[in-house]
Amino acid sequence: MDKLLIRGGNRLEGELRASGAKNSALKMFAAALLADGPVAISNVPHLRDITTMIELLGFLGVEVVINEKMDVEIHANTIKRFRAPYELVKTMRASFNVLGPMLAHYGQAEVSLPGGCAIGPRPVDQHLLGLEALGANIEMVEGYVNASVDGRLQGAHIIFDICTVGGTEHIMMTATLAEGQTVLENCAREPEIVDLADCLNAMGADVQGAGTDCITINGVESLSGCHHRVIADRVETGTYLIAAAATGGRVRIQNANPEHLEVLISKLREAGAKILIGDDWIELDMEGRRPKAVSLVTAPYPAFPTDLQAQIIALNCVAEGTSTIKETIFENRFMHVHEMNRMGAKIRLEGNNTTAIVEGVEKLTGAPVMANDLRASVSLVIAGLIAQGDTIVDRIYHIDRGYEQVEEKLQNLGADIKRLATS
Numbered sequence: 001m002d003k004l005l006i007r008g009g010n011r012l013e014g015e016l017r018a019s020g021a022k023n024s025a026l027k028m029f030a031a032a033l034l035a036d037g038p039v040a041i042s043n044v045p046h047l048r049d050i051t052t053m054i055e056l057l058g059f060l061g062v063e064v065v066i067n068e069k070m071d072v073e074i075h076a077n078t079i080k081r082f083r084a085p086y087e088l089v090k091t092m093r094a095s096f097n098v099l100g101p102m103l104a105h106y107g108q109a110e111v112s113l114p115g116g117c118a119i120g121p122r123p124v125d126q127h128l129l130g131l132e133a134l135g136a137n138i139e140m141v142e143g144y145v146n147a148s149v150d151g152r153l154q155g156a157h158i159i160f161d162i163c164t165v166g167g168t169e170h171i172m173m174t175a176t177l178a179e180g181q182t183v184l185e186n187c188a189r190e191p192e193i194v195d196l197a198d199c200l201n202a203m204g205a206d207v208q209g210a211g212t213d214c215i216t217i218n219g220v221e222s223l224s225g226c227h228h229r230v231i232a233d234r235v236e237t238g239t240y241l242i243a244a245a246a247t248g249g250r251v252r253i254q255n256a257n258p259e260h261l262e263v264l265i266s267k268l269r270e271a272g273a274k275i276l277i278g279d280d281w282i283e284l285d286m287e288g289r290r291p292k293a294v295s296l297v298t299a300p301y302p303a304f305p306t307d308l309q310a311q312i313i314a315l316n317c318v319a320e321g322t323s324t325i326k327e328t329i330f331e332n333r334f335m336h337v338h339e340m341n342r343m344g345a346k347i348r349l350e351g352n353n354t355t356a357i358v359e360g361v362e363k364l365t366g367a368p369v370m371a372n373d374l375r376a377s378v379s380l381v382i383a384g385l386i387a388q389g390d391t392i393v394d395r396i397y398h399i400d401r402g403y404e405q406v407e408e409k410l411q412n413l414g415a416d417i418k419r420l421a422t423s
C-alpha cells in the first residue's frame, strides 16, 4: 500500500488549478443510464472513485469511451446486465445511485447495499423511501436491493425525513423518466445537485428548483445524449486553501468557484487570511502569520461542509487560541483527532464524540499516522505539512479516491512530499 512521506515546515506558495468535482461526476455517470444517446462529460477528475464507477458501468455492459483529457462518453444503450455487484458497490457509496436510473429506464435493477468511507452507519432508507413512493417494488435479497416496476414509475410528492445529498440526487434523477410530476421537499441544496440537474436538463429532462429545498420534476418519456462540463471541486479547492493558510502561505486557485465556498472563505478570513476572489479564482495570503482559532458547526450546504471539517481541525491544531468544532452530519467522523494528538495536538472530544475542542499549540511533531476515510487522510497530510520533522501517512488509497495528483499539486506549491510506492 502506498504511503506519503512529508517533511513539514515549508510554506505553501504558488498557483494550482482546481479539478472537476468528483461528487458531481459520479452522479452524472449514474444519470447517463437514463439516456438513449451518448452522454459526454468533461472536466472529469482522474481519481480512483471515478475508475470504480467506470468499472461498474463496464460490468453492466455499458460502453465507456475516455480520451486523454478525461472526457468521458457513456453509451448506456449498450447495457447488458442490470445487477451491480457487491465487489464494486462496497468501495464506493455513490455507486448505489445506479439503482434508480436503471429501474426508471429499463424497469429492473439489482444493486448491492453500499459501503464507502467508514464514517458512521450511513443508511439508504431515504433512497428506498423515495423509490417506493415512485412506484418501485423493492425487495431485499441477501444484501442486494432488487427493484422492479410494471410499466413506468409514477410521479409523487415526497418529503425527505432528513436532508440527504445522495438521496436527493438519486430520486431527482430517477423521477425524470417517471410519468407525471414529482415534487421533492426537504431537499439538500449542495452545488453538485444543481450541477446534476443542469446535466439532466441538457439531456432533455425538466427539473426545476435544484439548489432550493423543493425540487419539481416533470417526467418525460425519454432522455437524449448531451454534453456537460462538471463544476470545480469545492472540497478539493477548500482543502488547498486550508493547507496554505495552515502553513502561513499564499496560494491562487484557478478554475474554482468562490460562490460555492462562501462560508469557508469567511472562516479563513476570521483565521487571519487575506482573500481575494474573481469569477473563477480564489487567492489566499496568510503573510506568514500563525492562524487564529476558528470555531464552527458542520451542517448541510450552504453551512460549513462536513467534508472540510478534518482539514480545518488540522489548521486549528497550530492556531492561536482554542476552537470548538461540532460535527452534525456524520457520526464517528473524528478519527483524525487521535492521530493528530499523536503528533502533539491538544484535542479532546466531548458530547458523545460530536464535538472537538482544539487547543492550539505552537507546533506539531511528525509521526507515522493513518486514517480510514478520505477527508481524514488528507487532514493528516496538512498536519504533516505544518509539523516539524517527518510524517508518514499510511493507507493513502483513501486520498487517491478523492484528490487528483495530490503530491504533484502540493510539490508545485513547494511542499516536501513524496509517495512511497509499495508493489
Ligand code: UD1
Binding pocket: 023, 026, 093, 094, 120, 121, 122, 123, 124, 125, 126, 127, 128, 162, 163, 164, 165, 166, 167, 188, 305, 306, 307, 329, 330, 331
Ligand atoms: C455526500 C457526499 C459526501 C458528503 C455528504 C454530506 C457524494 C458522493 N458524497 O454523501 O462527500 O460528506 O454528501 O455532505 O456526493 N442518511 C440517512 N439515510 C439515507 C441517506 C443518508 O440516514 O437514506 C444520513 C447519513 O447517514 C448521514 C446524513 O444522512 O448522516 C447525510 O448523508 P448524505 O447527505 O446522504 O451523504 P452522501 O450523499 O452519502
